[in-house]
Amino acid sequence: MKSIGVVRKVDELGRIVMPIELRRALDIAIKDSIEFFVDGDKIVLKKYKPHGICLMTGEITPDNQEYGNGKIILSPEGAKMLLEEIEEALKDKS
Structure with missing residues (x-):
């Protein structure tokens, strides 16, 4: 500490x-x-942080999904945002 x-x-x-x-x-x-x-x-x-909150958008929707053994929760919009960020980061490295 x-x-x-x-x-x-x-x-x-x-x-x-x-x-x-x-x-x-x-x-x-x-x-x-x-x-x-x-x-x-x-x-x-x-x-x-309430359970089920999207890490990217902060939304709680019935469509939110858990990933990474429940450590990551994403709404459909949050998943799209994260995917775009990952793709951009991978593009920059190649």
């Missing part, structure tokens, strides 16, 4: 301000949901 050198106090309502540099690095915007996990004596925060 790596320290970013920032210490925050919990206010009287139990809130903690997350530094903007951290939010930018993790692509956390205003109103995004954060999940809390406990790992021994550690609190782990993670940007919440």
Whole structure:
């Protein structure tokens, strides 16, 4: 685990301000949901992503498909976007 050198106090309502540099690095915007996990004596925060969300478009549709043993979820549009990116990357390498 790596320290970013920032210490925050919990206010009287139990809130903690997350530094903007951290939010930018993790692509956390205003109103995004954060999940809390406990790992021994550690609190782990993670940007919440609902199950079944397309990694490319952020859409949740009944047509979303799982790939890579369930590690990658893509909508039809997301799959098309990813395929185009892969084809372009392969073209550039040849």
